[in-house]
Amino acid sequence: xxxxxxxxxxxxxxxxxxxxxxxxxxxxxxxxxxxxxxxxxxxxxxxxxxxxxxxxxxxxxxxxxxxxxxxxxxxxxxxxxxxxxxxxxxxxxxxxxxxxxxxxxxxxxxxxxxxxxxxxxxxxxxxxxxxxxxxxxxxxxxxxxxxxxxxxxxxxxxxxxxxxxxxxxxxxxxxxxxxxxxxxxxxxxxxxxxxxxxxxxxxxxxxxxxxxxxxxxxxxxxxxxxxxxxxxxxxxxxxxxxxxxxxxxxxxxxxxxxxxxxxxxxxxxxxxxxxxxxxxxxxxxxxxxxxxx
Amino acid sequence: xxxxxxxxxxxxxxxxxxxxxxxxxxxxxxxxxxxxxxxxxxxxxxxxxxxxxxxxxxxxxxxxxxxxxxxxxxxxxxxxxxxxxxxxxxxxxxxxxxxxxxxxxxxxxxxxxxxxxxxxxxxxxxxxxxxxxxxxxxxxxxxxxxxxxxxxxxxx
Numbered sequence: 001x002x003x004x005x006x007x008x009x010x011x012x013x014x015x016x017x018x019x020x021x022x023x024x025x026x027x028x029x030x031x032x033x034x035x036x037x038x039x040x041x042x043x044x045x046x047x048x049x050x051x052x053x054x055x056x057x058x059x060x061x062x063x064x065x066x067x068x069x070x071x072x073x074x075x076x077x078x079x080x081x082x083x084x085x086x087x088x089x090x091x092x093x094x095x096x097x098x099x100x101x102x103x104x105x106x107x108x109x110x111x112x113x114x115x116x117x118x119x120x121x122x123x124x125x126x127x128x129x130x131x132x133x134x135x136x137x138x139x140x141x142x143x144x145x146x147x148x149x150x151x152x153x154x155x156x157x158x159x160x161x162x163x164x165x166x167x168x169x170x171x172x173x174x175x176x177x178x179x180x181x182x183x184x185x186x187x188x189x190x191x192x193x194x195x196x197x198x199x200x201x202x203x204x205x206x207x208x209x210x211x212x213x214x215x216x217x218x219x220x221x222x223x224x225x226x227x228x229x230x231x232x233x234x235x236x237x238x239x240x241x242x243x244x245x246x247x248x249x250x251x252x253x254x255x256x257x258x259x260x261x262x263x264x265x266x267x268x269x270x271x272x273x274x275x276x277x278x279x280x281x282x283x284x285x286x287x288x289x290x291x292x293x
Numbered sequence: 294x295x296x297x298x299x300x301x302x303x304x305x306x307x308x309x310x311x312x313x314x315x316x317x318x319x320x321x322x323x324x325x326x327x328x329x330x331x332x333x334x335x336x337x338x339x340x341x342x343x344x345x346x347x348x349x350x351x352x353x354x355x356x357x358x359x360x361x362x363x364x365x366x367x368x369x370x371x372x373x374x375x376x377x378x379x380x381x382x383x384x385x386x387x388x389x390x391x392x393x394x395x396x397x398x399x400x401x402x403x404x405x406x407x408x409x410x411x412x413x414x415x416x417x418x419x420x421x422x423x424x425x426x427x428x429x430x431x432x433x434x435x436x437x438x439x440x441x442x443x444x445x446x447x448x449x
């Protein structure tokens with residue numbers, strides 16, 4: 001019995017580990033060559049590296065994150081671009097109505113939250129909000145689906161479809177916001193004024209810490225929420241699977257379904273809310289940066 | 294969850310998508326919505342203007358109607374008084390005509406009465422002469438007796 005439990009635990013941690021590892025392509029020090037992490041795929045035999053994911057250094061790419069985020073971006077921005085290019089001035093079509101509704105929603109948030117003159121804030125809020133929503137929506141797809149299709153369709157053993165659960169993606173967004181905030185702060189207050197604000201007034205270097213941490217928090221908040229959501233889906237799937245193995249499969253189908261469905265329904269809220277929060281905070285930070293106070 | 298070069302790829306992708314939004318999506322949609330807003334406000338303005346025009350037209354039509362009504366009633370009054378006048382005139386004329394006819398009828402009657410009187414007188418004279426001739430049964434000088442008989446007749 002104890003042995004069986006231990007075996008189960010190993011399987012469980014393997015399962016979780018499997019779902020948390022990105023498809024990585026990177027530089028392997030051992031062989032001094034580029035390649036996919038060891039045993040992650042069977043499609044390109046020549047590119048199978050000797051290094052595991054953990055042995056690869058900074059110079060590695062999460063191809064699944066990059067692929068999914070660019071694919072989703074192409075779909076979302078392609079959709080809005082197409083709708084806009086075919087937009088009519090008279091009575092709008094239903095798709096155009098939808099695009100206009102989204103635009104109005106974000107534009108009203110920008111107009112009420114941002115009082116500066118920059119033309120980049122609207123597009124930035126629009127792009128970040130929609131891109132993040134499209135990422136987060138991937139969390140609602142069944143956890144097994146990506147690896148299932150990856151395994152049988154492409155020969156990839158590891159494939160994460162949720163870009164938000166890879167810290168690199170939210171961090172990239174937050175860093176862009178941080179760069180813009182810094183730029184507009186310097187533009188508004190001057191370099192000296194900005195540095196003085198960071199290090200002297202009113203609490204000394206504490207302000208600098210808050211300045212850095214609020215941007216890191218912007219990324220971590222998004223990442224953490226979606227990562228945790230994904231984790232709960234994985235745990236539900238494990239519980240479901242383990243019970244199914246130990247008892248009758250049909251008996252545990254229903255509770256698993258109910259748990260999964262209820263968490264998915266709740267998660268829809270998080271999906272939209274986190275994208276909204278990211279957008280609103282972006283607007284608020286840029287507003288603080290570009291108005292004198 | 295380690296941070297690696299994926300970050301740069303995401304950074305680049307985000308910058309590209311923000312640029313695409315900045316260049317192709319955001320301004321065209323802003324312009325479109327601004328145009329639509331303008332169109333709608335123009336439409337509303339036009340609607341309220343035409344509403345105002347309608348009210349003015351209604352008012353104007355009411356005043357025109359009132360004028361037409363008063364004109365019509367004054368015309369009717371005029372026509373009525375004219376009709377009364379005509380009737381009065383006709384009455385007067387008729388009365389006058391009637392008087393004239395009466396006068397001429399009276400003159401005729403008098404004339405014919407006189408004529409009848411003369412005729413009667415002559416007949417009576419002739420009858421008297423014939424009667425007197427028969428009575429006297431004598432040839433009398435008709436001329437000598439005629440004066441006596443004439444005076445008799447005048448006494449009749």
